[in-house]
Amino acid sequence: MTPQPFILRNPSILVVLAVLAVFTVAVTLLSQAYGSGVIPTSTVKVLGKTLCLALAAIAMDLVWGYLGILSLGQMAFFALGGYLIGQWLMYARTETIVAASLAQNPIPPTPAELQEGVANQIFGVVGSADLPLVWSSAHSLPLQLLLVVAVPGLLALVFGWLAFRSRVNGVYLSILTQAMTLALALWLFQNDSGFRGNNGLSGLQNIPGLEAVDQARLSVWFLWGSALALALAYVLAAWLVSGKFGSVVGAIRDDETRVRFLGYPVEGFKLVVFTLAAMITAIAGALYYPQAGIINPAELMPIASIYLAVWVAIGGRGRLYGAIIGAVVVSLLSSWFTGGRAPAVHLPGYTINWVDWWQVALGIGFVLVTLFAPKGIAGVVDRIGPPRSPSPEHHAKEAKA
C-alpha cells in the first residue's frame, strides 16, 4: 500500500494534521518569544502539555477504543517516561552545578568525587548520599532516551504477556492494570526507591546545555516537539488501525474467541498494541514533564489513569481524533475551572464556586456522557457532520467503535 491511498482513505488524518499545524503556527506567532506576546509563556506550556496529554489519549484509544482493553495503567507508562527523562535532566544539571562548585578547589575533582557530589545534591533530601544503581546511565542522554521507550515497553510486554497468557480480560484486566499502577506508585513513594520518594524529580524545566535559552523560547520549542510527536503518533496509529491489522484488532475487541479460531494468535496482537501504546505514552510523558518541571509519584496514582479513560470516553473512543478532542477539551476545561478563573454562579442562598464544584460537575457530566452519548463528542460530530468518506466501505470503517 502506497502512502497516498492510505492517507486518502483516512481523510481525518489530513484534517488533524492541518489543524495541528495551524495551531502550532498560531501559538508560535502569538507567543512571547517569537511573536506578539499575546499568549504568555505559562499558557504556551499549558498548551504544550495538553498536546502531550492528547498523545497519551491516542495511545489509550488504541488500547481501549480499538483493542477493547480498558487499561487503567497508562499513567504508569506516562510517568515512567517522565521519570526516565527526568533522571537525565536532573543529573546533568546537577553535575554542571557540582562541577562549578568543585572547580573552586585548587585540586581538580576526580570522577568519583564529582559523582559523589551529584549524588549528595540529588539524594540529600531523602537522607542518602549514594547514587542508586538505577541512575547508572543517568549521565547519558542517548541511553536515557532509549530507556524512555525501552523500560515502559518492557514493563508492558512482561505485564501483558502474563495477563494475556492467562486470559485475564474485561473488568479483571482493568483491575489488574490498576493494581500494577498502584504498585509502581507505592514503590516510587518510598524514600529508598532511588527516585527521591514523594519529593519526586524537580527542576526539569531547565534543560542542561541550553542554559542560555530562556523559558519563553524553550516552551515554544517543546510545543513544536509535542506537536510533531502527536502528528507522527497520529499517522502511525491511523496506519495501524486501518489495514488488515486494524481489522484483526477490532475483531479481537468484538469477539476474541472467534479470532482465535481463525488462527490468529490473539495474545500476540494484544501484546503488540499494548506495548506500542505503552511506548507512545512514555514518549508523551517524556515530553510532558520537562514542561511541567516536576514529577512525583502522585502523578501515577490510579485515579490519573482513570481520568485518561474519561477523556477518551468523552471525546469518543474508537476514533483517534475523538481521543484528541476529549483530552484537549476536558483537560483545558479542568485547568480553567480549577484555576479559579471561571466565574462563580450566584444562586439565591448559595454561590457555586467552580474550584469546589468542577469535580462534581465533571463526574456527573461523565456519567451523562456514558449514558447518553456512548460515542462521545466525536459521535455527536459524526451525527451532525456530513459523511466524509466517498464509499460505504470507508464509512463503515469510520463508524466502527
Added chain:
Amino acid sequence: MSALLEVDGISVSFDGFRAINNLSFSIGPAELRAVIGPNGAGKTTFMDIVTGKTRPDKGDVTWGTPPKSLLRLNEAQIAREGIGRKFQRPTVFEDQTVAENLTMALKASRNPFAVLGWRPSRASAARVAELASEVGLAAQVARKAGELSHGQKQWLEIGMLLASAPRLLLVDEPAAGMTLAEREQTTALLVRLAETRAVVVVEHDMDFVRRLNCKVTVLHQGAVLAEGSLDHVTRNPDVIDVYLGR
C-alpha cells in the same frame, strides 16, 4: 487410508459431570461425517476438545501424517494446522464489512508483524471476490456484516472457513434457522467440500442428515453409541431407545 484426525479414548468431566466418557473417533482426509446425538450427548464438548477450547482429562487427539498430538496446541495453533470451526450461532464480525471479514480469514501468515505488513494484492482481492460469490454474497461485499440476514451471516461464516482453506471442517448445526432453499444450498456445499477435505457436521435435524447421505456417528452420554449409515444406526435398538425411549 490413514486417518486425518484420530481421537483416542478421551474423557473430560466438569464438576464431576462426565461430559465425554472414553470417546474414540476417527475421520479420513476426504470424508463427510455427521455426528448426531441428543442434548448433552457431548457433541459441542467434543468439538471444543478438538479445537483446543477444552483440555481433556485423559486420552489423546492426533492429527495428520505423521500423527502429532493436538493437546499441546492452543486454539489459534490448531486453527493454523487446518482445522476450521463453524459455530452454532453465526459469529462474524458485525462491525466490519463482508470483504474485511473474508480478508481476515484468507490463508496467510497469522503473525502480528506479518499481518501489519500485509498489503492487499490483486490476487487477494480476486480471491475475496471469488469467495463472496461462492457463498452468494457478491452483492454484499461492501456492506457491514451486522446488516446481513441470519442466513447470510451463516454463509459469510462458511465463506470465512473456506477462505482459510482448512483440511478439517467442524460444522455445528449449520441448518439451524435456515430456510428450505438455504438448507439445500448448504447440503450441496458441504457435500462438495467433503470431496477435498474432511467435514464433520454436528446436527440435530435428521432430515438434514439424511440429505447429507454420509456415515453417521451417534453420541450418547459422552461416548459413541453407534456408527454407520443413517439407515444402519436408526435400526439400532440402543439408538431408538435413546431418541424415542424413556
Added chain:
Amino acid sequence: MIRPLIVLLAALCLAAPATANPALEAVIADNLDQIEKPSRRSVEPLVAQIAATGPEGLALLSAWTNRALGVTEDGRLLIVDSDSATDAATGAAVPDADPRMLRPNSGVRGVIDSALVAGEISSPDPARRAAALASIARDGTADHLAALRAAAPEADPALAAQRARVTSLLAIRFDPDPAARVRAIEGMAGDVGLDFRAALNPLLATARVAAPAEPQANIARELTVGEADFPREAAIALLTSQGVLQPRLTPADQRNALAAHIVDGAVAGIPVADLSDQAARDRAYEALEAAGAVPPAATDAEADAAIKAYRFFETYAEPNSAVTDAARAAQVRAQVRLAAMTGIDLGLDALSLASIYFLAAIGLAITFGVMRVINMAHGEFIMMGAYTGYAVQTLIADRTLSLVVALPLAFAVTFGAGVALYRLVIRHLARRPLETLLATFGVSIALQQLAKNIFGTQARPLTAPAWLEGAITVNDVISISSIRVAIFVLALLFLGLFLFIMKRTRLGLEVRAVTQNPGMAASMGINPDRIAMMTFGLGSGIAGIAGVAIGLFAQVTSELGQQYIVQSFMTVVVGGVGTIWGTLAGAGLIGGLSKVIEFLNPANTLAAQTFMILFIIIFIQFRPRGIIPQRGRAAEA
C-alpha cells in the same frame, strides 16, 4: 540507682505516726559512737538491732542511708527533712535544730539498704511487700539478693512467685557462684518476659578485639574478615582504634593536604591538572609523605599486612563461659518461644485486617457476583457510611448510643444511595461492564468532591465508645485492640447475616437464581431488575456499615474510600466472584499476606504493599478465576 527505693521506703516509714520508741532510744544511747563513725565490717549487728525496734528504727535507718540523719551536740539523733527536723527516737519535732549531718560511706549504706529491704520484704503489710519487690525488680543489687534469700518465706502465693522470680533474676546478675547463676538461668530458660531477656543481654554482650593470638578471655567466636557482619572496613577500624594501624586518609583530607602543597602548579612534581585521577593523587601524597611534608597515613598495603597479622575475636564481657553458654541457650529458647508468640500476634493482626477487608469487599463481591459490574463508587459508599457515623456523633453525645444509631442509619443511607445509583445509572448500562466501571467512577469523583464541599478537607474524628478503647493484652508480645476485636465480631455477624439471607430467605433464593441464569429466572417470574436493585442496595448498605467500622480507627476524610477500594477489588478478584467464601478466602489471603510482608519488612510499609500487589498480579496468572472459582458453565460466560 537505689535512691528511689530508699525514698519510697522513707516515705512509707515517715507516714507512720510519730511515737516515742524506748527500745530505739536505748539502742541509740548504747551505740552513739558507732552510729557517728560506723565501719563497714562491724555495723551489721547494730543495723539489725535498730531495724528490730520497729517502724521508727526503719525510719531512722532510711534517713541514715539517705544522709538525712544528724546528730546534735547533746547526742540526740535528728531526722532532717528539707526544712524541719524530728527526733529519731521520740518522733518529736525539734525546731531550730542545727545538727551535724552524718555521712556514712557507701559500704555502710549498702548494709543499711539491705536491712531496710529485708525489713520491707518481711513487712506484715502485703502491699508494702509487693512495693518492695517491685522496687527491687527495678533496681536490684547484690545486697538485695542476699536479703531476699535471707528473708522469711512468703505466704502470699502470687508474691511468693514474684519473689522467686526476682531472686532468680538477681542471682543471674549478682550471684558470686557461677554454678548458682547457671542454675538460675536454666531455671528460667524459655521465659519470654522482658525482664529475663534484659537480664540475659548484658551477659551476652560482646566486644570485638584484634589480637595476634587467641586472647585469655571468654571468646564468643572468631571473626573472619570479609564476612557479612565484619567487612574489611570494620577490621581496619578496629585495628586503628587499637592503635595497631595509623588512621587511614579520607579523600577529603588527602585533597586538602595536596592543595596545601601546590608548588608552581604541581604537587610533588605532578601537575595539578593531572590530579583529577585518584592514582595520581596517591602518588603525589606518597611523594609528599616520603619528603616528610605530610603525616604518614596507612596505605592499603599496610592495612592488608595488619589484617593478615592479626586475628579477630568477639569476646564476652562476662568471664565465665559456663554462664554465657547457659545464657545463650536460654536466649535461643526465649527467641524460639518469642517467635511463636509473635506468630500468634501476627495472626491476630492479620485476622483483624482480613475482617476489615472482608467488610469492605463483601458488598462489592455481591454486586459483582450478581451483575458482573464493578462499582467504582463502592469506596465512596464506605466514606458515606463513615461520615454518617460522624454526623450522628455530632448530634448524639453519648458514644455508645450514637454508634447504635449510626450503624443502621449508615446502612439506610448507603442502601438508598445504592438503589439510586442502580436505578439512575447501572440498569441503563446492563451488560456493558466496562462502561459501568467508568460511569460509576464518574459518580465516585462527584461524591468525593461533594463530601469535601460539605465536610471540608480536614479529617473528622469518629470516636469509639470508652468500652471499645484499650486493648486485650495476653503478655508482653500478644495484644490486640478492642476495636479490632469488635470489627472481627462485626465481620462474623455479617458473614452469618449474609449466609442467612442467601440460604434461608426468598430474596436469597431469587438472587442465586438470577446469578446462575438470569434468563431462566426471569421466565419463572422473578424480576431480575428488582433483584439486581435489591442486591445492589444490600451491597452498598454493607459498605456503609463497613464505613462506620473503619471510621472508628481511621480518620474520616473524603479519601477514606479510595484507601480501601483497591484492596477490596483485590479481595474480590483473588477470592473469586460469586461465592461469599471466595471473598472470605480473598480477605484472609490479602490480610494475612500484608501482615506477613509488613512483618518481614517492618521499616517499609510502602514496599510491603508493593510486594503484596505484585504477588496478587502473579497469583492471578495461576488462578485467573480466584481461589474459589465459580463453577459450571455459568463461569464460561
